[in-house]
Amino acid sequence: MLVFLARRTVQMLLVMIGVSILLFLLLEIDIDNLAIKVLGPYSLPEARELWLTENGYRDSIVVRYFRWVGGVMVGDFGQSVIYRVPVSDVLWPRLANTALLGGLVLALVIPLALFFGVLAGMREGALRDRVISVSCILTTSVPEYASAPLLTVIFVFWLDLLPGTSNMVGGFQWQAMVLPVMVLVLYDFGYVARMTRASMAEVMTTHYIRTAVLKGLPYRVVILKHALRNALIAPFTVIMLQLNWLLSGVIITEFFFSYKGFGALLLEASLNGDIFVIEACAIISVVVAVGSQLLSDLGYAALNPRIRIH
């Protein structure tokens, strides 16, 4: 188990190194452009040159890369161009906000999706299955940026039930969480539910379920004790990988509702060329994604005894 964990961690680190190289090359290879982004379009070429030299950008790319990675490792992402403060000062609070949003979404998506997925997969092809499946396909087909305006029209302008933005500058408001969470849950729920359904349906056709039924176990026991654990192995990985999608959806949703989260930060940074913030956000999102993969592997191993000994 420890060996497995260690190996996965090493793999994760390797991926992180690849990601950091990719990002670095994408964003910092054109240092003249970088200087323009940092010092602004009206800056004088001399000033840019001075800045580049002073900040070591005339050093070789390898040196720069390691310097940058070294900074990232200790949480020094550089200075934000728009915020004029260290990137980490903006990043962490934003990340905390996104964690809250994402946490709420997962807290809703997981039980809902598992419940409906299991319900549908228990009897494949039955009416209940068809209704749930088609509903899931339907919600998965409506992306966040389509559902957000529709829900805003309904809940903000027509029914006047919820606030239209979720900036929460005046302090935390649970009402302001409703719409972003709803939008993300709607989009994400279907996918996990369908995975669960497929997994459950597959498990229900396996011979060991037949064994369990023909052993004379009550249906409830067959479902809860035999089917569920095996059926949850596949969705578990999906749920953890869902974090990756969630981070994607979060960009659009946060942008739409002015939620002060990490996704909005990344978008804003990229629209305004705040390179160090882009780098930090991308790195952090990858850490979260890869970390979730590690968690998913561990969970998978915990759920699936066959993995453990290998």
Next chain:
Amino acid sequence: MTDIALQKTEARESGIVRFFKGVALLRESRVGIAGAILVLFWVLMAVLADVFLALGLLFPPNSIFVPLMEPLSEFIAEPGQSFDGLGGPVEEVCSLITSGANEGKYYCGTFWLGTDMLGRDLWSRLVFGAQRVLFYAPIATIAAYAVGIPMGLAAGYKRGKTDDILSYIGNVILAFPPMVLFVVIISVLGSSGVNVILAVTLASAPGVMRIVRGITMDLRNREYVFAAETRGEPLWRILLIEILPNARGPIIVDAMLRMGYVIITIGALGFLGLGLPPPDPDWGGMITEFRAMIIAFPYMTVVPCIALSSLVLGFNLLADGLREVSLRD
């Protein structure tokens, strides 16, 4: 009949036959039919858009007529007015109204879904938007497969170092939340149709690779592959002739799903202002563009939302139907 001729006619005949058989199979999945109808509707609209335009059933998507008309309002023009895109002077291309309140004016058509603030016909833009999305999404999807399939085949068949390296590259890219990758790429490259395709390809190819790799790892143990190996067939032949055709089922299903997702992605980029540049009608862009006026003119936003969702839904249902049918077989 010669062997080659035999092979070719074989392939062609049976290809067509098999295609229709596949379509006929789909008949047995109600969900699949619903999806096919949705997709077909938009595909027809996209393909025939220019025909409709020539027939005068649609307006040119970028032509500016009367701003902010309600849906179903008629396009009434005063004599002597001119509109680029009508195809000629009002007197020639529109019909004279001979009675009623607008007597003496000209009827030039109907804005079925109204017009936007620039006076462009919304329905026409929607249809031409379908044309754009159904141009870029398949190209991006095919590009992703063109890159992902060879990688997946190589990784799944060769295993070992090849697999390690390709999978590593894939893992690095897949480690990014997709939208983060898109935003980063587009913010570096700038927004244009080509860059959207590039970004989607880069982000999707590893996913394709994983799927193809998985199928290949399964298929490489089949005895016909073994047989080809014992014949000393070259690598490309084993990959492309022996393995790839048998992976097409899952690949097609995946392609449908991916197409839906690519459409969502293109829409999302449009929504964030990183997509196809105006004035090209782009559904995601339309949503953003009209979102500001959602209370005043809700239909403007709702219509592209529904169009986009229906097309995605179509592909998703189609994929589901195909999977259902392929599993039955």
Next chain:
Amino acid sequence: MAKKTYTDSAGKRVHPYVPEISDLYRRGKVSRRDFLHTVTLLGVSAGAAYAFADKVDGVKSLNPIRQAQAAEKGGVLRSAMRVQDMSDPAVFDWTPRSNQARGIVEYMTRTGSDNITRPYLAESWEANDELTEWTFKLRQGVKWSNGDDFNADDVIHNFNRWLDPSVGSSNIGLFAAMTTDYDTGQKNDDGSPVMGKRMREGAIERVDDHTVKLYLNSPVLSIPENLYNYPAAIVHRNFDDEGGNLAQNPVGTGPYTLAEYEIGNKCRLVRRSDGPYWGPEPYLDEIFYIDLGDDDNAAVAALASGQVDHIYELFIDTIDVVERLPNAVLHEAPTAQTAVFRMRMDSAPFDNKQLRQAVAATMDHQKILDLAYRGRGVVAENHHVAPIHPEYYKLPPLTRDVEKAKALLAEAGHADGVSLNLDVNNNNSWEVAAAQAFREQAAAAGIDIKLNIMPGAQYWTVWDKTPFGLTTWTHRPLGVMVLNLAYRTGVPWNESAYSNPEFEAALDVASGILDVEERRKSMEKVESILQEDAIIAQPLWRSVFTATSKRVQGYKAHPTFYHQFQTVWLDG
């Protein structure tokens, strides 16, 4: 000719031009607005100016500064605005930054939404006849929030900062007449020294504790107006010694102090409790800026659901919505804000004048105004001088002429049409709309414009380089200000690489004429040359919009979005 000294009824000297323009106004030669604008700049108090104008016109106008009745004290005004870095007022380059600081630090003068400049920290001012010496009397009894008295040292310190190239304030351009060139020590590529501007020795004089005098090397009429330009807030004389950061050490003369401040998130100003404010107490207890991001819709949604009371700026797309919101009021202010389709004279194919003229000739200004801006503004005439500018000369109206455009295009050697790439910044939806509308108009003449829409950040890296771009220009009170900034050979903001000695000569002439009527006449040539050279196709002058909730009273939109909340109160 001996100079005659004019005094007003109180025996105070008035500028010699004041009686002259008063006479012109009386005779109907000058508009009421021009009159008020000019005399206040020349040091006549707004009250006196309005009184004179009222007398001439036989009306009783309300003094716009003091019209509040039944105003209630208290409350928090929540305003949706980007919250940005506000550490040093001298280097502000974005209006929201100055708005955050406006409650804390104050300006020498104040230009109202009526374009009239009034005393603020300066009690009064006067200029010599040549407009090269300006004397500012400072208000007495003004206290800094740290208890110090406000005096001439503060003002001089601020001028020193503004005109010190190492600070990097854009004020250096506004007060260029107080500067001198110097060798920066760096070398250009050709080996010539790089020259910079810094304050000229003796450009400012401390007359007494409450009087300063500015010495210019060329006449400038707009000095009082410039003192209300957003980077010209007066900071404490020890500002630099105490950290040089307003956000960390918010010492000011204003009625508010900084309570909360998070870039990109929020900025809260609360009524100062450490001493009395020198002026009339504002009604609002707090001004709370909330950053809702770049998305206008979020702000509107927040206004609709009562999360904010005021929106910094509304884009044109949202005005229909705001008009429909039951609890919102839309505020409109006509401005000289614009965007120009500018063609770079040194880049092919725009080095060809006929081609530029052809492009300009296809434009239907009114239609673009109607489509892209709902008609909320006035048409522009391709010369970057707005009808609200005092020196505006009305040329014959421009009409769209596709045939002429085609002919010009053929002359330019593009008889089969031409394909052009236009860079457009997508920060403002109306610009994209205008570009799209113009694209269709140009297409009729065989000019195929490909739109290259990009985020603002990207556009502003190429705005002065791209051959063909749509650039926004902000409001400036005088037309010549922009012309000087953007159309003179070699000036940094000359984005069109325009260089026409004839034009510059005409502009020199116009800039040196004080007489409004004369100056206006001389502008005919300036405007005509610009129009003829067709380096810009300029569709419109736009109004700007802000919105408040119904409970916000006494608010007036400012053409440059400067927040003047002294007179604002909240109902209920």
Next chain:
Amino acid sequence: MRSKNREFGEVILECKKLCISYFTRAGEIPAVIDFDMKLHQGESVGLVGESGCGKSTVALAIMQYLGNNGGIVGGEIVYRGRNMSEMSEEELRQLRGNEIAMIYQEPMASLNPSMKLGRQLMEVPLFHEVGVTEAEAAERAEHVLASVKLPDPRRVMSSYPHQISGGQQQRVVIAMALLSNPSLLLLDEPTTALDVTVEAGIVDLIAELGETFNTGMVFISHNLGLILETCDRVNVMYSGEVVEEGRVDEVFDHMRHPYTRGLFGCIPLPGADKTARPLVPIRGQLPLPHQRPRGCYFGPRCDFFQGGRCDQAQIPMHDLPEQPGHSVRCVRWNEIDWSTYNPEGVSTEVIEPGPEVLHIRDMRKYYEQHDNSIAALIQGKRTRYVKANERISFDARESQTVAIVGESGCGKSTLAKVMMGLETATEGEIVFRGNDVAEKAVETRSPEEIGSMQMVFQNPFDTLNPSHTVGSQLARVIRKFGVESDPDKVHNRVMELLDLVKLPRDFARRRPRQLSGGQKQRVGIARAFAGNPSLVVADEPVSALDVSVAAAVTGLLMDIQRQYRTTLLFISHDLSLVRYLADRVVVMYLGNIVEQGTTDEVFAPPYHPYTEALLSAVPIADTSIEKKRIILEGVLPSVVNPPKGCPFNTRCPRKIGDICETEKPPEIEASSGHMIACHIPLEELEAVAPVIVQVDKSDETPPPEPARENAAE
């Protein structure tokens, strides 16, 4: 075989005119028609038939578990006097696993992979008996595990299914079925997925337990030999119908239905001989359920078919008056004169083998395995060797059939791969027609070399590429091997090959999906022979086929071999088949050759102990055969970590001492060309009695109990 004349108890299960159908999109498909069966307490009834005959459906119907689309459309199943169709779900639940238990084909799939075995066992008493505590359930489970002869039941209890071997898994499944002491046990091909030696142990166990617990058993199998060993009565099924039923010995010795007869003609019984008495396949194919003919379903394939009689109404069962309880579904049951019917195939000349074609000497194939675990890194043992083949030496001559026999993991597939050049040998030589190809990978071999050594594969379902037509796949091989390149000639050659394997020429246009398993296997053979090979490696070519089809394919393979004088390397686990067709036999165990010689030499003493056990394990569907029973204990060791000394020492019933564990056994040459790798002296081995003995059939007295060797215990 079970002892005859046993007394059985009351009737516990009766199927009366049972009809079962599946409902698909194509409509109702009858799976079982008019099925009658009576089962007494303690009795064992076999259901035998080829795939698709409906035998498993009967078992699931008895369990009332036919899925969403299956249903009983006629007749009834009566359990202890009660019609099961009328039972409530709860009553059924109480019956299932308690009174009626089932044992399944794939033990691994039948056990929940994520639940400990102990828990899975304990569930049975916990949910069937009121008041059973966890501790009691655990104790019972442990006890029953011991009774199915599982070593260390406590460890098994806390294991997951994947942690024990296939044979052990099946024992657990049996234990689970026996936990509640059921009165009826349904066994659906319980040994099909297992190796023969493991199978023998399970069969033994089932027979023993059935007697101990006096359980009624329904034993489903396609293997007539197994039925003979385990059942009292047998129902022979064909296409959904029982065509013949009766006591096992009566049916086996006096079969009356042409299908039963045909079935026996297809299996290589000890008397069969490939030249003198070749197998007789049943012609034609099993009809698809919705294409069954009128009247007798076997009609179109029957040599005694009479138009107007056999193709009219549905055929009822006829009782044989002289043998009560033996009935047959044939209108001509008493007309056919079996004595004049000569079911033997056309005998052929014995062919003399030609010169040596293949010469393998001391070939080794080791796979390197990199261990990336940290423990391995610390110990510095990063590379381990998997000894897939160890010192393989044998020869093959032209036109000779050499069989390579062994169970899973014995290294026979690796041997094939090395020969084909997909892997290169680690050491030793493989001389093929004078060239050493041991280290010559397929890429470096010439098309001619490749074409002259080809392979026939095991699995008909993926031996052909489903995406290409039969014709194009054959054409590819022809061009690839440089046989022909002109399109017309290639086409002609494709047609010739189809003729060769007796397939219609228009099959060239078909896709593999449209072919039956046997037809695909024929195409596979055609493909192997496309390059006129001198050596064909056939890797279990018929093991996945039904007996009647297998006989045809085997016959075809040998015909072609004879015609082309090809050397055939026949890899198989089926000793009956090997005895029938091979000239020489090579027996492999764990990568080593333990014995080789001519077929007669290998099938008679002296045996290698492993060969002996293997022979004893193979069920033979002949009542006149007597076998020794030798049950191998222990688990097949892993090739990664093979035992020291003799590879067979961990399971050998004749182990003589420490020498077996420490030293590699010497190769004893029993006679010229007959090698045995064993420490036991030759004389001792020669003294061993033969495993299979044919007894005199004229003797009507029941055969004695099978001899049990001490070694079996």
